[in-house]
Amino acid sequence: xxxxxxxxxxxxxxxxxxxxxxxxxxxxxxxxxxxxxxxxxxxxxxxxxxxxxxxxxxxxxxxxxxxxxxxxxxxxxxxxxxxxxxxxxxxxxxxxxxxxxxxxxxxxxxxxxxxxxxxxxxxxxxxxxxxxxxxxxxxxxxxxxxxxxxxxxxxxxxxxxxxxxxxxxxxxxxxxxxxxxxxxxxxxxxxxxxxxxxxxxxxxxxxxxxxxxxxxxxxxxxxxxxxxxxxxxxxxxxxxxxxxxxxxxxxxxxxxxxxxxxxxxxxxxxx
Ligand SMILES: [Zn+2]
Numbered sequence: 001x002x003x004x005x006x007x008x009x010x011x012x013x014x015x016x017x018x019x020x021x022x023x024x025x026x027x028x029x030x031x032x033x034x035x036x037x038x039x040x041x042x043x044x045x046x047x048x049x050x051x052x053x054x055x056x057x058x059x060x061x062x063x064x065x066x067x068x069x070x071x072x073x074x075x076x077x078x079x080x081x082x083x084x085x086x087x088x089x090x091x092x093x094x095x096x097x098x099x100x101x102x103x104x105x106x107x108x109x110x111x112x113x114x115x116x117x118x119x120x121x122x123x124x125x126x127x128x129x130x131x132x133x134x135x136x137x138x139x140x141x142x143x144x145x146x147x148x149x150x151x152x153x154x155x156x157x158x159x160x161x162x163x164x165x166x167x168x169x170x171x172x173x174x175x176x177x178x179x180x181x182x183x184x185x186x187x188x189x190x191x192x193x194x195x196x197x198x199x200x201x202x203x204x205x206x207x208x209x210x211x212x213x214x215x216x217x218x219x220x221x222x223x224x225x226x227x228x229x230x231x232x233x234x235x236x237x238x239x240x241x242x243x244x245x246x247x248x249x250x251x252x253x254x255x256x257x258x259x260x261x262x263x264x265x266x267x268x269x270x271x
Contacts, residue, residue, distance in 0.1 A: 001025065006036055014043035150232050154182070154191045162186045166247055168266040173251075174198050179266045181247045188237035192223075192247075195230050197265060200251065206231070207252040209260055210241035217248070222256050246270050 006029040012018050013026055030037050157163055168179035176196040183190035192208060200206065208220030218238050225231045237245075251262040 003033060010040050010043050150234060153234055157182050157184060157191055160184055166268040168247060168268050170266060171264040173263040174265045177266055183237045188242060190235040190237045192235055193232050197225050200224050203254050204251050205254045206249050207256060209248040210238055211246040211248060212240045213244050215240055217260055
């Protein structure tokens with residue numbers, strides 16, 4: 001070991017933080033090196049001063065490594081510029097105090113805690129962002145699958161020999177709206193396709209009605225339109241409505257109505 005390496009361990013020695021073997025090797029070097037002896041005396045003085053301010057604790061291995069790394073890093077520029085520029089004797093105590101203070105476990109641990117805390121915060125943010133992305137993708141996947149399933153269902157229904165198709169025409173309220181209602185005359189499986197309906201206010205939704213002849217309106221599903229003004233929804237025709245029912249769509253409070261209360265937007269021709 002060289003003089004400089006021993007010199008870096010002086011602060012630890014002043015804190016009694018070297019193990020027995022390291023301490024013995026350093027003591028041997030001290031026999032031969034007046035500079036290290038002098039520095040150790042100053043460091044012990046500083047350690048004595050520090051002892052009044054805080055309880056000196058023997059640093060753990062990680063802290064020791066930090067102290068060594070710090071003193072090593074400090075020494076590189078200091079040996080070239082600082083030592084020559086500064087009157088050595090007078091200013092020696094304070095840098096030593098500072099070096100020792102930096103060596104106190106609390107300071108090093110605090111730095112460590114801050115570093116880990118920052119890393120932790122960063123990775124937690126990354127995890128949160130990732131899970132948001134996954135949620136969005138899953139959401140889109142479910143929606144695509146949903147749309148696909150409905151389209152397939154609509155196609156199957158349209159191709160069915162039992163299918164009955166009803167054109168829905170606009171009432172006074174939404175003149176650009178039009179729709180198609182198709183249902184299987186055997187099973188009652190039905191699908192509504194609508195377009196050109198106005199966007200619904202936040203507290204409203206469209207409601208589908210079946211009005212069998214001589215019967216009061218029967219509530220079907222609630223629905224809203226997508227961004228392009230389309231709606232496609234599967235429905236099950238009530239048994240009472242299988243023959244000669246009128247299909248109508250009204251705008252209702254979002255939670256739905258038991259009887260139609262709003263204006264008629266779309267309706268099938270009454271037969
Ligand atoms: Zn030395």
